[in-house]
Amino acid sequence: MTRVLLIEDDPAVRRGVVLGLSRNGHETEAVGTGEDGLDALAAFKPDLVLLDLMLPGMSGLDVCQRIRETSQVPIVILSARGDDIDVVVGLEAGADDYVVKPAGAAVIDARIRAVLRRVAPAQADTATGAGPTRAGDLEIDRDALIVRKHGHELPLAPSELKLLLFLSAAPERTFSRQQLLEDIWEHSYYGDARLVDACVMRLRAKVEEDPRSPVYVQTVRGFGYRFGPLPA
Amino acid sequence: MRLAPRRGPRSPGGLRTPRGLRPRLVVAFVLVAAFSALITAALTFRQARDAILDRTQNSAVHDLRLQVDSLAPNLPADPTDTDLRTFARQLDRASGSRGWHTAVSRDGGPLIGTAADVSGALRDATKSGDATFYERVEHADGPRLLIGMPVGYGDGSTRDTGKGDAGKVGEGKGNRGKGGIGKEPEKPSGLVAYAVLSLDGERADISALITAAWAGAVPALALAVVPALFAARRVLRPVRQLRTAAEKITSGARDTRLDVVGKDELAALTGTFNTMAAALERDDAELRRMEANARRFAADVSHELRTPLAAMAAVTDALDEDARSGTLPPDTADAVLLISDETRKLTGMVEDLMEISRFDAGAAVLHLDDMSLRTVVQKTLHLRGWREPDEVVTELPEGDPRIRVDARRIDVVLANLIGNALRHGAAPVTVRATVTSEALVIDVADNGPGIPDDVLPHVFDRFYKADAARVRSEGSGLGLAIARENVRLHHGTLVAANLPGGGAVFTLTVPRTFRQEDQS
Numbered sequence: 001m002t003r004v005l006l007i008e009d010d011p012a013v014r015r016g017v018v019l020g021l022s023r024n025g026h027e028t029e030a031v032g033t034g035e036d037g038l039d040a041l042a043a044f045k046p047d048l049v050l051l052d053l054m055l056p057g058m059s060g061l062d063v064c065q066r067i068r069e070t071s072q073v074p075i076v077i078l079s080a081r082g083d084d085i086d087v088v089v090g091l092e093a094g095a096d097d098y099v100v101k102p103a104g105a106a107v108i109d110a111r112i113r114a115v116l117r118r119v120a121p122a123q124a125d126t127a128t129g130a131g132p133t134r135a136g137d138l139e140i141d142r143d144a145l146i147v148r149k150h151g152h153e154l155p156l157a158p159s160e161l162k163l164l165l166f167l168s169a170a171p172e173r174t175f176s177r178q179q180l181l182e183d184i185w186e187h188s189y190y191g192d193a194r195l196v197d198a199c200v201m202r203l204r205a206k207v208e209e210d211p212r213s214p215v216y217v218q219t220v221r222g223f224g225y226r227f228g229p230l231p232a
Numbered sequence: 233m234r235l236a237p238r239r240g241p242r243s244p245g246g247l248r249t250p251r252g253l254r255p256r257l258v259v260a261f262v263l264v265a266a267f268s269a270l271i272t273a274a275l276t277f278r279q280a281r282d283a284i285l286d287r288t289q290n291s292a293v294h295d296l297r298l299q300v301d302s303l304a305p306n307l308p309a310d311p312t313d314t315d316l317r318t319f320a321r322q323l324d325r326a327s328g329s330r331g332w333h334t335a336v337s338r339d340g341g342p343l344i345g346t347a348a349d350v351s352g353a354l355r356d357a358t359k360s361g362d363a364t365f366y367e368r369v370e371h372a373d374g375p376r377l378l379i380g381m382p383v384g385y386g387d388g389s390t391r392d393t394g395k396g397d398a399g400k401v402g403e404g405k406g407n408r409g410k411g412g413i414g415k416e417p418e419k420p421s422g423l424v425a426y427a428v429l430s431l432d433g434e435r436a437d438i439s440a441l442i443t444a445a446w447a448g449a450v451p452a453l454a455l456a457v458v459p460a461l462f463a464a465r466r467v468l469r470p471v472r473q474l475r476t477a478a479e480k481i482t483s484g485a486r487d488t489r490l491d492v493v494g495k496d497e498l499a500a501l502t503g504t505f506n507t508m509a510a511a512l513e514r515d516d517a518e519l520r521r522m523e524a525n526a527r528r529f530a531a532d533v534s535h536e537l538r539t540p541l542a543a544m545a546a547v548t549d550a551l552d553e554d555a556r557s558g559t560l561p562p563d564t565a566d567a568v569l570l571i572s573d574e575t576r577k578l579t580g581m582v583e584d585l586m587e588i589s590r591f592d593a594g595a596a597v598l599h600l601d602d603m604s605l606r607t608v609v610q611k612t613l614h615l616r617g618w619r620e621p622d623e624v625v626t627e628l629p630e631g632d633p634r635i636r637v638d639a640r641r642i643d644v645v646l647a648n649l650i651g652n653a654l655r656h657g658a659a660p661v662t663v664r665a666t667v668t669s670e671a672l673v674i675d676v677a678d679n680g681p682g683i684p685d686d687v688l689p690h691v692f693d694r695f696y697k698a699d700a701a702r703v704r705s706e707g708s709g710l711g712l713a714i715a716r717e718n719v720r721l722h723h724g725t726l727v728a729a730n731l732p733g734g735g736a737v738f739t740l741t742v743p744r745t746f747r748q749e750d751q752s
Contacts, residue, residue, distance in 0.1 A: 010539050010542075010543070012539070012540060012543035013539060013542045013543045013546065015543065016542065016543035016544065016545075016546035016547045017543075017546045019546065019547050019550060020546040020547050020549060020550055023549065023550045023553065080535070080538060080539075101538055101539070101541075101542035101545075102538055102541040102542035102543075102544070102545035102546070102579045102582070103542070103545055103546070104545050104546065104548055104549050104576075105546050105547065105548075105549045105550065106549045108546070176601065176603075177601065178601070178603075178639060188611075188615055189607075189611040189615070189639070189643075190611065190615070190639055190640040190643045191640075192640075193599055193601070193640075194599075222600075222601065222602045222636070223601075223602055224601075
């Protein structure tokens with residue numbers, strides 16, 4: 001039983017999504033404005049937030065940023081248009097994934113479950129029981145799913161944590177964005193690569209000393225991303 | 233509109249007619265100048281030559297008459313050949329600067345004297361013995377004037393009576409001229425004096441005339457080129473401006489206008505051109521506005537449809553579940569399934585409409601990555617659940633080359649082409665990819681009946697239905713249009729054709745080296 005907070009202004013969509021999600025075994029609280037959503041966040045303590053970006057009053061983007069100030073609860077954007085620049089901005093503001101409306105309840109459910117899976121499938125077998133590993137200033141504890149930098153725990157959103165764990169499990173190996181989409185987001189091979197790019201950007205902002213010249217999550221132009229190699 | 237003459241293929245060898253206006257104008261000017269110079273020269277030459285020759289022969293006839301009249305009285309009444317030879321010799325001596333040779337004939341008898349080659353025609357003409365005749369002949373040594381003059385006895389009062397028409401012996405041929413000078417001899421003697429004069433001096437004068445005519449005509453012809461070029465320039469400048477302006481408009485600069493200079497026909501044409509350009513620009517803007525409106529309308533409609541569809545789509549799974557659970561009355565279950573199926577189709581159509589609107593709005597962005605060609609094709613087949621080799625046969629190049637494409641868009645293209653081939657053609661569909669240093673080429677061919685010729689030009693049109701009887705196909709009617717837009721975004725081409733042995737083939741060509749900002 002997953003507790004989902006739906007922030008969506010259109011009553012029909014709200015009713016439809018609540019109905020569809022409850023059929024899939026989720027407990028859903030639905031609110032119509034961003035302000036109500038922030039209130040419900042404290043009261044309802046959801047496992048996941050489903051957020052429409054086009055909201056009256058406080059925009060979905062503001063809501064996303066406000067949530068991330070205090071919480072790393074998974075956020076899935078419910079977007080009206082997939083090409084919207086708002087989607088990119090929303091992802092950069094800290095959302096973990098997005099779903100384009102209209103979407104069936106099964107699709108939304110699949111996204112919710114993918115985001116909530118604590119570790120990426122590919123690394124599930126390799127990453128247990130090894131204890132914390134160190135990489136530069138980072139200390140990665142795969143069992144506790146905690147990443148520390150200089151001893152302080154980093155507040156990582158679920159997608160960021162999974163990306164870091166996935167990349168650091170195979171240091172210096174390059175993964176294409178399509179591969180990362182399949183393994184971490186459980187999207188199809190042809191999913192939206194902007195998900196990866198936005199997540200990498202957010203992750204760098206948190207783990208790198210200088211996000212402009214990253215050392216942990218490096219870009220391999222035209223191919224994808226890799227962890228390291230770290231400077232000696 | 234074509235202002236310049238069409239350039240045809242040049243005929244190899246032989247005379248070529250001038251193609252441009254400028255050479256034509258120059259040639260026309262020179263021809264007119266040459267023609268007028270020729271006519272003027274010819275008339276002048278004729279007049280001058282006739283005047284020279286007439287004067288020469290008149291004075292020669294006059295001189296001869298004087299000599300004959302002064303010497304004739306010395307002849308005996310019945311002169312012997314010796315007398316006549318002496319008479320002729322006396323005439324020769326009296327020739328002065330003319331240097332004629334004379335001879336005398338009695339009653340049409342043989343010539344006595346130094347003159348020879350007197351033609352029969354002249355002798356016949358003078359036989360009647362009452363008029364003086366002359367004749368110009370071309371001789372091997374040059375032109376000559378022959379004079380036949382009857383000799384009269386008496387008191388020497390024989391005199392010319394001026395030019396008359398008596399004694400015409402017929403039309404001359406070629407350069408022979410004949411004429412007669414009538415006179416009234418008091419008493420015919422039967423004697424005719426003939427004189428032969430050389431016309432070399434006169435010929436030299438006439439030659440000088442011809443030379444002078446040429447000397448005047450050639451510079452005149454050369455000078456005619458100058459006004460011709462000037463006129464050509466005056467005419468051609470507006471023509472060239474019109475042409476340049478027409479080309480500009482053709483290439484998209486609809487606001488091109490020309491300055492109207494002067495009040496001639498070309499100025500009027502320029503004015504008409506400006507009016508036409510303005511009309512074109514207005515119509516063009518109107519068409520663009522209408523098309524933009526239509527496209528915006530489609531985008532707005534599909535966008536507006538999304539919200540209710542989002543609510544409906546969220547519950548279709550629940551509807552399906554209940555309809556199949558057997559708890560609903562059968563007809564209600566059917567109705568519910570119908571609604572959820574059609575809702576899904578509607579959702580697909582609206583998504584396609586949104587996608588095409590994005591292309592129309594120029595909002596589609598390319599995200600390029602280095603991909604494995606094999607992986608791209610295999611993933612597309614795998615995601616759609618297409619089986620190899622029953623449904624799709626792939627022929628990929630050895631070594632699995634890497635291609636730089638927007639994988640998601642190429643997937644859309646391939647899925648649309650293969651799906652279309654499976655729907656309208658016949659399995660198996662062949663996907664054949666080749667990669668050169670310049671381009672990636674993918675053929676998608678089916679084994680169906682091919683595309684009818686009248687449909688072929690329209691397969692990429694939006695909502696074009698090949699079979700009018702088919703109310704609705706599985707697709708939205710936008711699949712191939714979207715495929716083509718995606719290929720265009722890659723600066724590539726997508727063309728449809730029929731295979732010689734039957735079956736349709738769609739060929740996708742994407743250049744491998746086009747400039748696009750890398751995604752970091």
